Amino acid sequence: MLEIKGIEKKYRFKPxxxxxxxxxxxxxxxxxxxRNGVGKSTLLKVxxxxxxxxxxxxxxxxxxxxxxxxxxxxxxxMSDARLFNQDTKLKxxxxxxxxxxxxxxxxxxxxxAHQFKLDxxxxxxxxxSTGYQTIANVIIALCVPCDYIFLDEPVLGLDANHRxxxxxxxxxxxxxxxxxxxxxxxxxxxxxxxxxxxxxxxHGRVALAENVEQLQQRGRVVSGPAAxxxxxxxxxxxxxxxxxxxxxxxxxxxxxxERPLPSGVSLDGxxxxxxxxxxxxxxxxxxxx
Amino acid sequence: MHFExxxxxxxxxxxxxxxxxxxxxxxxxxxxxxxxxxxxxxxYQLNPATVLKGMNLLVxxxxxxxxxxxxxxxxxxxxxxxxxxxQADFYQQRVVALVxxxxxxxxxxxxxxxxxxxxxxxxxx
Numbered sequence: 348m349l350e351i352k353g354i355e356k357k358y359r360f361k362p363x364x365x366x367x368x369x370x371x372x373x374x375x376x377x378x379x380x381x382r383n384g385v386g387k388s389t390l391l392k393v394x395x396x397x398x399x400x401x402x403x404x405x406x407x408x409x410x411x412x413x414x415x416x417x418x419x420x421x422x423x424x425m426s427d428a429r430l431f432n433q434d435t436k437l438k439x440x441x442x443x444x445x446x447x448x449x450x451x452x453x454x455x456x457x458x459x460a461h462q463f464k465l466d467x468x469x470x471x472x473x474x475x476s477t478g479y480q481t482i483a484n485v486i487i488a489l490c491v492p493c494d495y496i497f498l499d500e501p502v503l504g505l506d507a508n509h510r511x512x513x514x515x516x517x518x519x520x521x522x523x524x525x526x527x528x529x530x531x532x533x534x535x536x537x538x539x540x541x542x543x544x545x546x547x548x549x550h551g552r553v554a555l556a557e558n559v560e561q562l563q564q565r566g567r568v569v570s571g572p573a574a575x576x577x578x579x580x581x582x583x584x585x586x587x588x589x590x591x592x593x594x595x596x597x598x599x600x601x602x603x604x605e606r607p608l609p610s611g612v613s614l615d616g617x618x619x620x621x622x623x624x625x626x627x628x629x630x631x632x633x634x635x636x
Numbered sequence: 637m638h639f640e641x642x643x644x645x646x647x648x649x650x651x652x653x654x655x656x657x658x659x660x661x662x663x664x665x666x667x668x669x670x671x672x673x674x675x676x677x678x679x680y681q682l683n684p685a686t687v688l689k690g691m692n693l694l695v696x697x698x699x700x701x702x703x704x705x706x707x708x709x710x711x712x713x714x715x716x717x718x719x720x721x722x723q724a725d726f727y728q729q730r731v732v733a734l735v736x737x738x739x740x741x742x743x744x745x746x747x748x749x750x751x752x753x754x755x756x757x758x759x760x761x
Contacts, residue, residue, distance in 0.1 A: 376683055514681040522674040522684060539641050540682040560646055560686070567644075618642030 348372055349394070349412075349422075349495060349527075354403035355551075356389055363389050365551030367403070373494065374525040376541055378532065378559070378619075381548035382627050387531040388426075390548065391497045395424040407495075420448060423493040425484050425501060433473035437483055441467065441490075450492035459486045459516055463509065477504035485513055489520050495527045502534060510534070514541060539619040549627055559619060562600070566622045570596040571612035579609055586625040587633075598625040639680060647682065651690025659699060659710055660718040666710045670700060 349371040356364040363386040371377060381387045392398040394405055396412065396419050405412045412418040431440050445451035460467045463482050472480055481503050488496055502510045514537065517528065532538055539559065547555035555562075569576055573595035586598040598617065608614055617625070637654045639647060658664040673691060677684040691708060694700045699714040738748040 511681070515678050518674075518678050518681065518684070522677070536641065537681075540639065540647065540680065540686070543683055543685060560648070563641075564646060614644070616642045616644040621642065 348408060350404075350406045351394065352404050354390070354393055354405065355401045356386070356393060356398065357401055358386075358389065362551060364393070364400070367548070367551070367553055369546060369553055369556065371495065371527060371529065373527055375527055375543040376521065377527070377529045378535070378538055378542040378545040379529050379548065380532075380535060380545060380623055382629075383533075385548045386551060387548055388499050391424055391499050391529070391531060395419065395422050395497060397424065421494045423448065423488060423491045423496050425488040425496070425498045431472070434471055437465075437467045437470050437472070440472070441487060444487055444491060448491045448493060452490040452492070455520065456486055456490045459489065462512060462516070478506065478509065481505055482509065482513075485516075489516060493526070495529070498528060498530045498532075500532060501530060502532065502537070510537060514538070517541070535620040535623055536618065542619075545619070547623065547626060555626060562622065563616065563619065565600045565602060566598075566617040567602040568596060568598055568615045568617055568621075569602065569612060570594065570615075571609070575609045575612050579603070579606060579612055587628060598622075600626075637676075637680065639682070647686050648689035648693070651676070651682075651687055652693040655691070655694055656699065656718055659714050660722060662715065664710050666712050666714055669707050669709050672707050 349369075351367055351369040351371070354364050354367040355362070367390060379387055379390075389398060393400045394412065396414065399413075407418040407421060410418050412422065431443060435443075441451060441453075441456060445453075456467065463479075463486070465479060465482055465486070470479075470483070472483060475483060481501065482505065485498070485501050488498060488501070502513060505513060518541070521528070530538055530542075542559045544556070544558050545562065546553050549555075569580060571594065573590065573593055576595040576597055580597055580599065580603070583599055583601050583603055586600065588598075589596045598621075600622070602614070637658075639650050639654075641647070643650065645653075655664065655670065658670075659666075664670050671679075673684050673687045676682065677687045691700065695702060695708075697717075699711060699717065700708045701711050702708055735748065738751075743751070
């Protein structure tokens, strides 16, 4: 188990992380969601010892991960390959990763490279397109023996077919060897079914940490005549309400499902993406232009 | 199979429902093996735990059984069990609603019976 407590980090004197608290369990698939610039990448770098936090602790099964080679060997950040010389052939790069982490799954790498039509022997990172650079990074991340894999934008630049191939490859390797994946992505709808749990990073903190299934049960769109909707949601916190004439639409994570629904009021589900949009909407966004 | 992420129905429930439909239609015949959790998870890009939770509903209902080290199989009598359940649901959900709707429209029992007979003759199998 990876325990993250009170992590603070400034970037160019501007506070980015202001007390991040997270518990990451073994063998689960997590989504790390957040608006642009909220500090998702920074957080992943702090966890994997690429950046030093101003405050806070991170422990892996009770041991601090900072400057701890033994613990760090069990963590892998996908963007690691960018640290390597971009003119190196992928084949050589993989050998380095193998030397660092040990136990690299060469057979799986060959299989995935073949599926994605990537030549590991000849290709160099610098010469690849954005999409293929991501593919190369992702393949390496799926083949390292680490217990906690952090994928920072693993589908950046991938076309729809390649994205689907990636999700399927991830599930296939997860089935063979269950381990934790933390996926930072903006393509929420695509990963929603994959995730056990989700973290939403907002204003430098984890604003929401919950099981996806439970979250989707709680999240509802309530709409109907304003008076009836207001009555039904009395005392309930809403994420947002939209009024159109006498009709009111309310988005909430705390639907009082035990209350009888007044006739004329409809109760619809919210998918993870809608839920995220309403949860992280900033003042003024979504207003009429 | 098709899963809706924004449905009020949880994904695991949707998985159970879709497998039930498959057993009811005979697509998954009694005594036959159904696709593994891993295969369903892979094909539909779903978390294996979600798929397993859905399949376990079917195990609990006595529709499928786990055979250790091999996989999940449709149990004998599963189709008949689902058919019975579907007929009970048909009365609860359709017939009751139909009678209510007819009453709201001011139709008599004879009117409704006549309408059903007309429909029965017109709609092919």
